[in-house]
Amino acid sequence: MGTDNWKGHVNGILYGIQFDRALDDSVVTRVADGVVGGLYPGDRAETLDALDQALRYSGPLNDQAETPHSEESIRAFLAQLSTALNARTPS
Template structure:
C-alpha cells in the first residue's frame, strides 16, 4: 500500500475523531465498529494494513486533518484501533 492509500484511510479516521475530547476506549470501540460496519472506506483488512503502514511512517500522521490531539495521542489511538480491529477477525 503506497502512502497515498494509507494516508486516505488515516485521514478518514482522523476526520471521524476530530471533535472527540479524549481518545479513550469508547472512541476506539466506536471507530472499530464503524470500520467493521462499513462506515469508513475499505474493509477491516484494508484498514488494518493502512494502520500498519501509518504506524511505521516516521513522519507526522496528523498533518492533513488537523485535530487538537497530539501526534503521540494519534499514534497511540491508531495502535489501539489496530489491536481492536485485529481482535475482530
C-alpha cells in the same frame, strides 16, 4: 498499499475523531465498529494494513486532517484501534 492510499484511510479516521475530547476506549470501539460496519472506506483488512503502515511512518500523521490531539496521542489511538480490529473476527 501506497502512501496516498494508507494516508487516505488514516485521514478518514482522524476526521472522524476530530471533535472527540479524549481518545479513550469508547472512541476506539466506535471507530472499530464503524470500520467493520462499512462507515469508513475499505474493509477491515485494508484498514489494518493502513494502520500498520501509518504506525511505521516516521512523518506526521496529523498533517492533513488536523485534530486537537498530539501526534503521540494519535499514534497511541491508532495502535489501540489496530489491536481492537485484530481482535475482531473478519466477516
